[in-house]
Amino acid sequence: MNSKSHTSVLAGLFCFAAALTASPAAAQTLKQVKDRGAVNCGVSEGLYGFSARDDKGAWSGFDVDLCRAIAAAVFNDASKVRYTPLDASSRFKALQSGSIDVLSRNTTWTMSREIELGLNFAATNYYDGQGFLVPKTLKKDTALDLDGTKVCVQSGTTTELNLNDHFRTNKMKFEAVGTVTSDEAVKGYDSGRCNVFTADVSQLFAIRLLLSKPDDHVILPDVISKEPLGPVVRQGDAQWHNVVKWVHFAMVNAEELGVTMANIDEAMKSAKPDVKRLVGNEGAYGEQLGLTKDWAARIVRHVGNYGEVFERNVGVGSKLGIPRGINQLWSVGGIQYAPPIR
Numbered sequence: 001m002n003s004k005s006h007t008s009v010l011a012g013l014f015c016f017a018a019a020l021t022a023s024p025a026a027a028q029t030l031k032q033v034k035d036r037g038a039v040n041c042g043v044s045e046g047l048y049g050f051s052a053r054d055d056k057g058a059w060s061g062f063d064v065d066l067c068r069a070i071a072a073a074v075f076n077d078a079s080k081v082r083y084t085p086l087d088a089s090s091r092f093k094a095l096q097s098g099s100i101d102v103l104s105r106n107t108t109w110t111m112s113r114e115i116e117l118g119l120n121f122a123a124t125n126y127y128d129g130q131g132f133l134v135p136k137t138l139k140k141d142t143a144l145d146l147d148g149t150k151v152c153v154q155s156g157t158t159t160e161l162n163l164n165d166h167f168r169t170n171k172m173k174f175e176a177v178g179t180v181t182s183d184e185a186v187k188g189y190d191s192g193r194c195n196v197f198t199a200d201v202s203q204l205f206a207i208r209l210l211l212s213k214p215d216d217h218v219i220l221p222d223v224i225s226k227e228p229l230g231p232v233v234r235q236g237d238a239q240w241h242n243v244v245k246w247v248h249f250a251m252v253n254a255e256e257l258g259v260t261m262a263n264i265d266e267a268m269k270s271a272k273p274d275v276k277r278l279v280g281n282e283g284a285y286g287e288q289l290g291l292t293k294d295w296a297a298r299i300v301r302h303v304g305n306y307g308e309v310f311e312r313n314v315g316v317g318s319k320l321g322i323p324r325g326i327n328q329l330w331s332v333g334g335i336q337y338a339p340p341i342r
């Protein structure tokens with residue numbers, strides 16, 4: 001064997017070994033999703049505005065729309081999603097076991113959830129914080145005025161941990177009424193088993209709507225924690241992680257560029273370089289992701305840009321009526337900021 005062919009045999013072996021290490025069994029999610037013809041998405045059991053089912057069993061909401069956006073990008077069809085409703089305690093096991101491909105369920109990005117549980121948060125699609133809901137008759141104005149209260153809280157959440165920190169730090173006593181499902185927590189609060197309800201503020205807006213007399217309750221102005229909420233994937237599959245991450249970034253970039261459900265067809269003809277890259281008329285960004293060139297245009301066409309999704313599901317014009325606040329784009333004073341497609 002001459003030295004040239006020796007080198008090429010070695011190179012061949014090296015490539016074979018590299019190919020083996022580059023595609024472990026875990027790094028197959030996108031292929032599995034395509035073969036199955038649907039994205040398996042874990043959502044909450046029912047949180048109006050975020051993930052809720054109507055009488056016909058159809059899912060909608062802000063978290064549901066992230067699942068739909070992934071399906072739109074992969075299949076050009078936002079309905080190709082299988083939903084698994086999960087409570088707070090079972091959500092991570094469902095992801096670890098592979099029974100879902102992505103968890104899109106008002107889940108807070110924390111260090112231990114990535115490092116200890118072997119998961120990756122793909123993005124923060126809702127910057128939230130923990131707050132308190134109280135009956136107006138309790139006459140409490142701040143979160144520092146809750147000494148001696150009974151607090152309903154869902155187990156297996158960051159909420160439970162922050163609650164303990166807050167009361168301990170401020171030398172207040174409380175009785176925690178822990179529940180497994182939000183339904184139990186809502187019933188507990190509505191029936192007076194507890195006189196304070198704590199959750200991420202976005203969830204308090206949703207829960208207040210379920211009470212027998214929503215107008216008799218107020219969300220206190222204080223926020224006691226940072227709750228960056230976003231979609232989660234398993235570690236070890238960079239391609240799928242990138243797909244979920246860039247689906248979110250595409251929606252934020254589309255809003256920033258003024259590309260909407262209504263004008264997506266005009267945007268496909270735009271001469272602006274950054275719009276051309278977004279909709280797939282310049283570069284091969286979609287193909288490099290394992291998708292098609294028009295992946296981002298599909299998302300906007302079927303689901304909308306980030307602002308459209310926010311306003312439709314939870315914004316001031318919706319039943320929830322949540323102001324956009326820090327979830328505004330960075331260019332108008334918020335902190336939603338997506339790296340550019342280029």
Ligand SMILES: N[C@@H](CCC(=O)N[C@@H](CS)C(=O)NCC(=O)O)C(=O)O
Pocket residue numbers: 044045046047086087088106107108154156157158159180181182185199200203227229
């Ligand atoms: N963001 C927090 C809290 C998430 C959470 O599960 N909150 C409850 C508040 S009620 C909820 O959304 N429950 C809905 C459900 O269990 O379906 C976390 O990730 O731990």
